[in-house]
Amino acid sequence: MDQPTSVPASSTARIIDGKAFAAGLRARIAGHVTALKAQGVTPGLAVVLVGEDPASEVYVRNKGIATAEAGMQGFEHKLPADASQETLLELIARLNADPAVHGILVQLPLPGGLDADKVIDAIAPEKDVDGFHVQNVGRLATGMDAMVSCTPLGCLMMLRDQLGDLSGLEAVVVGRSNIVGKPMAQLLLRENCTVTIAHSRTRDLAGVCRRADIVVAAVGRPRMVQGDWIKPGATVIDVGINRIPAPERGEGRVRLVGDVDFDSAVQVAGAITPVPGGVGPMTIACLLANTVIAASRLNGIAPPADLAY
Numbered sequence: 001m002d003q004p005t006s007v008p009a010s011s012t013a014r015i016i017d018g019k020a021f022a023a024g025l026r027a028r029i030a031g032h033v034t035a036l037k038a039q040g041v042t043p044g045l046a047v048v049l050v051g052e053d054p055a056s057e058v059y060v061r062n063k064g065i066a067t068a069e070a071g072m073q074g075f076e077h078k079l080p081a082d083a084s085q086e087t088l089l090e091l092i093a094r095l096n097a098d099p100a101v102h103g104i105l106v107q108l109p110l111p112g113g114l115d116a117d118k119v120i121d122a123i124a125p126e127k128d129v130d131g132f133h134v135q136n137v138g139r140l141a142t143g144m145d146a147m148v149s150c151t152p153l154g155c156l157m158m159l160r161d162q163l164g165d166l167s168g169l170e171a172v173v174v175g176r177s178n179i180v181g182k183p184m185a186q187l188l189l190r191e192n193c194t195v196t197i198a199h200s201r202t203r204d205l206a207g208v209c210r211r212a213d214i215v216v217a218a219v220g221r222p223r224m225v226q227g228d229w230i231k232p233g234a235t236v237i238d239v240g241i242n243r244i245p246a247p248e249r250g251e252g253r254v255r256l257v258g259d260v261d262f263d264s265a266v267q268v269a270g271a272i273t274p275v276p277g278g279v280g281p282m283t284i285a286c287l288l289a290n291t292v293i294a295a296s297r298l299n300g301i302a303p304p305a306d307l308a309y
């Protein structure tokens with residue numbers, strides 16, 4: 001590529017259209033689903049929702065729609081907020097044994113009283129399309145074929161699309177969660193980046209971020225990463241989805257913002273993902289991709305090469 005590696009601070013970043021990228025990925029996935037169906041396999045995704053959090057319900061519904069659009073089967077299981085651990089584990093055992101189900105996702109966080117670690121541990125690793133099971137975490141870390149957590153996978157796809165080869169780049173991941181920060185760091189390491197995992201206790205977080213060619217913000221603090229934390233020309237991936245009050249939209253209204261202060265960062269970065277319309281849509285598309293991968297492997301079929309990361 002003959003693009004400059006950095007751009008003047010006065011220029012405005014390219015805005016990465018995660019929604020369009022995800023639509024393209026989903027179209028490819030739909031093609032793979034057609035091919036699997038021709039071999040007698042209809043990929044099936046089971047989503048388990050415990051309790052009645054309205055945001056979770058919207059998200060679960062969106063997953064159902066995306067699943068159907070890709071030609072897959074969706075199975076939705078809703079349990080009441082006071083469901084017992086035993087009931088939930090029984091459901092998971094049934095889904096593990098169901099040959100029509102290739103992917104199992106238990107929406108997190110779970111209501112109090114339920115032990116998420118035990119629940120994740122009960123999911124058959126081959127059907128763990130979230131990539132949260134220790135077996136998949138360990139497989140990713142040791143370079144084996146794994147189910148990879150959807151959000152980091154989506155971020156990596158966008159980074160590769162923007163930057164091509166990531167070898168030798170300085171990547172700073174802000175946030176150390178098991179679902180985003182840690183697997184993101186593993187993926188970037190596998191791409192030969194020099195990876196730093198920073199977090200709320202990191203000394204001189206701004207200075208650490210300023211070294212980075214790639215910043216992935218996944219701390220869950222609205223607009224924490226400021227424009228002056230960004231090296232001119234860097235690629236910024238904003239994983240945060242924070243609902244903040246938006247009185248300008250009317251009494252009691254909210255809006256979504258990321259973990260990056262978009263308005264200042266867009267002045268400095270080379271490329272940046274918006275919120276909404278960045279990482280979020282890619283997470284759902286990668287969930288479908290993982291379901292196709294799981295359905296293939298469970299049936300002794302090689303997963304589509306363009307989905308394997």
Ligand SMILES: Nc1nc(=O)c2c([nH]1)NC[C@@H]1CN(c3ccc(C(=O)N[C@@H](CCC(=O)O)C(=O)O)cc3)C=[N+]21
Pocket residue numbers: 059105106107108109130150151241256275276277278279280281282283284
């Ligand atoms: N086991 C499990 N796996 C998950 O992957 C998981 C989970 N639990 N619990 C909840 C979080 C959240 N999450 C989102 C995915 C897509 C959007 C998304 O598509 N967001 C849109 C906007 C949606 C809106 O307007 O509210 C966007 O960013 O453009 C949001 C949130 C997956 N999660």
